[in-house]
Amino acid sequence: MTEELNWEQTLFTVILHAGNARSLAKEAAELAAEGDFEEAEAKLAEANDEQVKAHEVEAKIIRMEAQGKQVPFSILLVHSLDLLLLSWAEIDNTEQFIELYKRLDALSNEKAV
Numbered sequence: 086m087t088e089e090l091n092w093e094q095t096l097f098t099v100i101l102h103a104g105n106a107r108s109l110a111k112e113a114a115e116l117a118a119e120g121d122f123e124e125a126e127a128k129l130a131e132a133n134d135e136q137v138k139a140h141e142v143e144a145k146i147i148r149m150e151a152q153g154k155q156v157p158f159s160i161l162l163v164h165s166l167d168l169l170l171l172s173w174a175e176i177d178n179t180e181q182f183i184e185l186y187k188r189l190d191a192l193s194n195e196k197a198v
Contacts, residue, residue: 099168102139103139107168107176113183114179
């Protein structure tokens, strides 16, 4: 029972940090859309920190498998890894959005002059 609980806690740790990373990335994109680039970059940095925490746990799971330990398959495992991949994509897209919004802001400032 304790081993099962620890495994579920491990997966929920991935879900927690990956979910936080995704939410922070979305906040960063919204801030960039409003022109608050400094705060957007700060939120994106927080998202990356959360992503690293989630990835560290994922790497631990991969090492377990590589060492020949049985990794219990479950919907929770699939969900945690799916959310991890989604958060990576969200962060990547947000990085691009921030750069795009910065370019648009620079162009609109040039036209205003």
